Amino acid sequence: MKPRVLFLCTGNSCRSQMAEGFARALRGGSIEPRSAGLEARGLDPRAVRVMREAGVDIAAQRSKTVDEVLGERFDWVVTVCGHAHETCPVFPGGARVLHRGFDDPPRLAGGARSEEEALAHYRRVRDEIRVFIESLPEGLA
Numbered sequence: 001m002k003p004r005v006l007f008l009c010t011g012n013s014c015r016s017q018m019a020e021g022f023a024r025a026l027r028g029g030s031i032e033p034r035s036a037g038l039e040a041r042g043l044d045p046r047a048v049r050v051m052r053e054a055g056v057d058i059a060a061q062r063s064k065t066v067d068e069v070l071g072e073r074f075d076w077v078v079t080v081c082g083h084a085h086e087t088c089p090v091f092p093g094g095a096r097v098l099h100r101g102f103d104d105p106p107r108l109a110g111g112a113r114s115e116e117e118a119l120a121h122y123r124r125v126r127d128e129i130r131v132f133i134e135s136l137p138e139g140l141a
Contacts, residue, residue: 003075004032006095008084012037012063014047015080015102018126021051021058022133030138034074036066038084044106050122054130080129100132 005023009016016035023033040063051058066089074095079085085099105125109118 002030002032004034004073005076005078006069006072006074006091007033007035008066008077008079008088009035009037009081010083011039011041012065013041014044014105014122015125015129016084017043017047017058017061017063018051018129019078019080019133020061021056022130023136025056026130026133027136031136034069034072035061036064036069038066038087040065046105046109046119046122047126050119050126053123054126102128102132 007016007019007023012035016037020033020035023031027033042063043058043061048057048059070089070091073093074091077088077091077095077097079088079097079099080102081104082101085097085101088097102125103121105122108121108125112118112121
């Protein structure tokens with residue numbers, strides 16, 4: 001049975017969605033990834049765009065709250081932002097929590113002078129998330 005991993009963020013619109021997408025694409029044979037947020041802010045179109053550039057289509061993923069997945073069993077909960085880490089709920093079954101924070105692309109892009117400048121923030125964080133997913137131990141044992 002593959003370990004079930006939840007990627008948790010504040011809004012489940014960008015970072016946790018990217019992590020779920022990369023985990024499914026790169027590690028789908030060894031883990032079962034999901035994502036959720038403390039809120040559901042909808043899927044960020046720029047996140048979808050930069051993930052597609054990397055060969056991963058997350059357009060069909062759905063933004064959801066942690067309340068929607070609290071009844072599920074997870075072996076690991078990976079918080080990808082500080083706020084989610086500080087307020088992470090306790091999951092039944094003793095899920096282990098791992099924190100790896102990433103910058104928030106929408107916040108960084110807020111001051112961008114062009115769409116290309118905004119996307120550069122998304123691409124950098126996307127690439128950092130990819131490296132993190134690739135570095136996860138096999139089976140998260």
